[in-house]
Amino acid sequence: MAAVFRLIVRSKRDKDAVEAMVSRFYRGWDVRVESLGGARSPEKMLERLVELGREPGFYIVLLGREDSEAARFLERRLPANFVVHVVPRARVRNARLEQLMAETLAARAKFRLALTWCSWGYCLGWRGETLEDYSVGPGFDLFIGMEGFTRAIERLSGARIGRNPVVLKASNGLHLVYSGRRVKARITIGEGSRFRPEVSVRGDVEPLDNDLKLMLAHNKTMLEALVEASKAFLKTLGDYDTIVVPWSGGKDSTAVLLLAFEVYGRRKVRVVYGNTGVEFPQTESYVEKISSMLGFKPIEAYAGIDRILGNGNPLPTLDNRWCTERKIKAIEDKIAEIADGRTLILVGDRDSESFQRERRPPVRRSVNIDATVAAPLRLWSSLHVELFLLSRSIPLNPLYHKGFYRIGCYMCPALRNWEIEIMITDSTLYLNLVGRPIFRKFIHNRLYRRLGAS
Known part of the structure; x- marks a missing residue:
């Protein structure tokens, strides 16, 4: 270990x-x-x-x-x-x-x-001024609110928000949106909620733009210290015959993919793309774009969830997420098929994602297949992941630019009311999906629940 x-x-x-x-x-x-x-x-x-x-x-x-x-x-x-x-x-x-x-x-x-406000902007670490109402807690996370995120706030509140704000995802769905070191907006977002997000914007705080290139340039040394620490962790794992990265097209698995390439070399890393059959079109295009940019061909693990739902089976729910089990099984079956000798699986699990992941050992044996599983991003924030990808000139999945915090399937029962709001108000996104019967059924159920609760 x-x-x-x-x-x-x-x-x-x-x-x-x-x-x-x-x-x-x-x-x-x-x-x-x-x-x-x-x-x-x-x-x-x-x-x-x-x-x-x-x-x-x-x-x-x-x-x-x-x-x-x-x-x-x-x-x-x-x-x-x-x-x-x-x-x-x-x-x-x-x-x-x-x-x-x-x-x-x-x-x-x-x-x-670890984030404070310095003379030039946000700095990783505790060197600058403490951000207003800032606190540290289990499950908390930091991320950049991309253009779709700020558009959604402006649409819901009627007030202007600066570009690329830093957002603190705190407890009970509370999100603090920063303008400089001060809180510009507070958003309450529900997991699987039937209600609309609650947005409150302060008029006494000036909307400031956050220059991501400047932020990246000033934090390069601190960011690379994190990157080198995670790469050192991977190097302590020993020698393996097969290195596998299960890839979803989300930011975390893409960051793990880059780390694996930097540590082991591209030829040794096998990339397994978990295709549920109900992926966002933007994710499908992103997978093609990044694999072409980096010069590899992902191995597809098809879960067939679209076929199951197309045969009249009920949608998954928060209490019965059978879709997750299908996706995991498809990926594990594909890994077992391609594995040769000692096998290492690198995943994008981070502490802030769930109580279960926070307490799970960063290196463990797989329950279902003969392989070791390791999580090199356990101590990273979403902000670290975003800056790391940008530092390697790798674009983010377009859904983050639409305002998403996490990316999954377009009928995921865990989609928050924030993402649902974006899916039905962003015309490009909605038109991409509305022709799909599974999406229409899913969004009807969510909107019906919302209207029924009003």
Whole structure:
């Protein structure tokens, strides 16, 4: 096994306490715990951390409350693959094991949510000013609101929003849309909801444009620290005869695809495209475009969901997502067919996606086929993924530009009311889909539920 992150504490007694926590709550994760040898001054701590950080990887530094000043000193000087987190006890070893587990989860969230406002714009890390009403929590995520996202806000509110705002996806469907360091809009979005999204825009906050090229240029060093840490994680996995990336055409699996090419080379990586039969036309075109750009031919795993629904079977629901099982089985069957020798499957799972994925080991054995599964993006945010793709001159799936946060099938029961709103108000998207009976049935059911609740 290989660890996706390491834990660092100040003293040996703190190390003993954290190792006990790892033994109980992180079995199978292969997490290493190291100490700073009792270093007390911030300068000595930094010197030791720089020495440890010469080996690329993700590092979590846990300090007690008595070292709060040192923590502030360190977090402004360390690269993006380091997180400094203060445990709310005088010393780390004073915390109960359950609390240490919870604080480690909170520290993991800081990797993807480290963002502040600098003189030139948004900066990855904690070097600048804190964003208004900003908080860090499990399940929170950051992403760029592309042009379709801002158009949807403007259509629902009648107010102007700046281009490419940074959005904090918080809890209970709340999304904070930033203009500079201030909150310009608040959106409440429902998972599978029958109601329209709720949008509130502040008139006292000036709409500012976010220049993505400038943001990428100023954050290149911090972004590449994350990239190198994930590549180092992949290199620790050992040698495999077959490397497989299940590809959906979404941003996460596309980012994993690029990482795999950079680490293993294109010839060794097999790309399996999971085609459900009910993909958005934009995704189908995107898969063709990117495979042509990068010079590979994806192997299709067809799930046949369109045929099943075409035979009169009921649509999947949130309580019965049989479609997901069909897609996974089709992909696993195809991988088993092409696998030769030791097989490694690289997936785009990230901590913020679900409680289950947050607690799943980053390296595990597949349940159904003879293969190892690894998730190199576990500590990334959607923002990191978007910037990484742009840094490699790889365009995003057009659906993100339409305003989507996540991409799946056009009849997915988990589609949020935000994506439904875009699907029925974006004329190009709607006209692409309205001729498909499955879409008409799906959208009728969702709109009927909405009207029935009004």
